[in-house]
Amino acid sequence: xxxxxxxxxxxxxxxxxxxAAAMIRVxxxxxxxxxxxxxxxxxxxxxxxxxxxxxxxAAVSQQLARMRAAGIVxxxxxxxxxxxxxxxxxxxxxxNCLRNCNLQTPKARRRQxxx
Numbered sequence: 714x715x716x717x718x719x720x721x722x723x724x725x726x727x728x729x730x731x732x733a734a735a736m737i738r739v740x741x742x743x744x745x746x747x748x749x750x751x752x753x754x755x756x757x758x759x760x761x762x763x764x765x766x767x768x769x770x771a772a773v774s775q776q777l778a779r780m781r782a783a784g785i786v787x788x789x790x791x792x793x794x795x796x797x798x799x800x801x802x803x804x805x806x807x808x809n810c811l812r813n814c815n816l817q818t819p820k821a822r823r824r825q826x827x828x
Contacts, residue, residue, distance in 0.1 A: 739783040739785060748762060749799065749805070753805060758770050770809055786799060
């Protein structure tokens with residue numbers, strides 16, 4: 714017989730949960746997560762992001778607009794270019810949480826093990 718003990722965790726504040734849910738909704742798109750990942754290393758222009766993501770300029774701009782409206786990224790105009798950077802460092806923490814989780818499905822894990 715195995716005994717397990719569970720530690721009771723304090724419930725999260727409802728405001729914290731609301732903020733987290735809002736951020737997760739905005740980041741709930743692969744391209745947006747990839748943009749944040751690109752911006753971790755510093756500012757990028759739409760053209761640079763477009764090249765790194767191999768995506769259409771309109772698609773990158775649309776995702777940046779959504780993230781900018783949510784306060785996740787900010788833009789800085791420099792002549793003809795707008796340089797984007799991370800405005801809310803909590804998104805980097807969320808990416809790190811994803812990096813430290815094993816999100817593969819069991820089926821994907823078995824497929825990877827066979828190869």
